[in-house]
Amino acid sequence: MDEKTINDSGKFGDILTINMGPQHPSTHGVLRLILDIDGETIVNATPDIGYLHRGVEKLAENRMYHQFIPLTDRLDYLASLSNNLAYCLAVEKFFDLKIPERANYLRVIFAELARISSHLLWLASHALDMGAMTVFLYCFRERELLLDLFEIATGQRMTSSWIRVGGIRADIPDEFINKAYEFIEIFSEKIKDYEGLLSKNRIWLQRTKGIGILTKEDALNYGASGPIMRGSGIKFDIRKFEPYCIYDKMDFEIPSFEDGDVYSRYLVRIEEMKQSNRIVKQALDELPEGPVMTDDPRVGIPSHEEVNERMESLIRRFYLMSKGFTPPRGDVYSSIESTKGELGFYIVSDGTEKPYRLKIRAPSFVNLGIVPLISKGHMIADMVSIIGSIDIVLGEIDR
């Protein structure tokens, strides 16, 4: 745009079009924003995505159901355990499976730990974008403890592929429980530090209050979910509205704030971390004993011990691993409250061992749609704050 246009403030100005990204450090990945600016004011912002497109949905159509689990790790790579869970819950819906209680508790524990870890990384990078280096270092210090926990239990720090259809890969080792309790203790103290550093910090307030306001109606209309929706005053959380695993037994609250600006999204995420910590503690307290993989012969993978002892288990395991399992024909949708919002998998099965069509409802992708709306009229520097507050992960957007 090089012609003179009247912008929202009613002034005549030369509109300049610039690129923000894809290599800009505060776009958190390879997001490219085409900004039309009048001086320092944003007139229009158009997101351009697809730099990380790997065709995960196409790959899914050419893989067996089990083989797709590692690819789900690489969607939202900051909370891979949540993605595993969402996918496995969708496939399990085909079979109407009864998942062992212990597996359900462990799934919840890890989904919530993943939420804390993802929110910590968000807080770290968001604060760093705003110039608060200390928070960045503090958050990474605690996130390291979490990644160690993941490594103890799943063997991997980030891309864990630990949750399987019908249960989980293996039971947790004994030292995990104590370490997890230790983390809860440490974290409930440390989160006060982050709040102390930011919540009433004058610079933080100036950079976040009143920036990127999203009204309740717009949040619904644009389909924004997760902390963004709750930051705009809509009390919606799939953990409460369509409970999966054992969330109906857990005692927790849905935080929501009315303002709809960057600051209220920050408050929502801080509050969510506290609630997650509460859920993990409850689940650890009530963690039952028992198996962690269903014994349903259609999908349940026999454990290594069984395989070593029984011929039938060996055959079963070989069959499931080499030939896969075949769900009945039909369509299924299942969603979870992931760290970024509603993460859903829509799977169409044609009765073979591979999905006919798999659609990932990625929360970040839909949430990105509000950027042109909420960034209008703000300064370029506020754009950094707005992108940060949406908490996008490009692995999930581009798929």
Add this chain to the structure above:
Amino acid sequence: MNFDEIFAKLQGDVSSDISKQVQFGCNFILSNKDNFKNIIKYLKEVFDFEYLVDVVGIHWPEHKNTPFEVVYNLYSIKNKIRVFVKVFIPDEKIETISDLYKAALFLEREQYDLVGVKFIGHPDLRRILMPEFFDKHPLRKDFNLKDRSWYNDVDEQNLGIKYKHL
């Protein structure tokens, strides 16, 4: 408010040419191309289905009369119920619902890009994940996974450059 009540009311008020299907705990309303938008509009206005969760396009080359299917995933926060509106379309054209839900702006663009369903009336129907010069729709069944083409000699920005074939 349960699914049966919603369906009965829809059948009475909007169209009798719809059917329902409950599959693996998901509620589907099967509709045709002509009145699906009225159904979605009615659902939004009467039953508070204000949250459009997802739009899914599916290619069925073996269905000779209706090779494309579009599924709209709607949620009502007030009534705590999720409903899927399934539309089978004879050609790849379907009316947009981006005037009802702004969320469809992105979701429909994605399905246009990957599946090739054209949403008539969408204000900005461009490719979103694939590059602009890409000429196929990867999630169609006739797009072979291993059949890849290279785009080294494409004039991406229309600068009039003629590349020599490598």
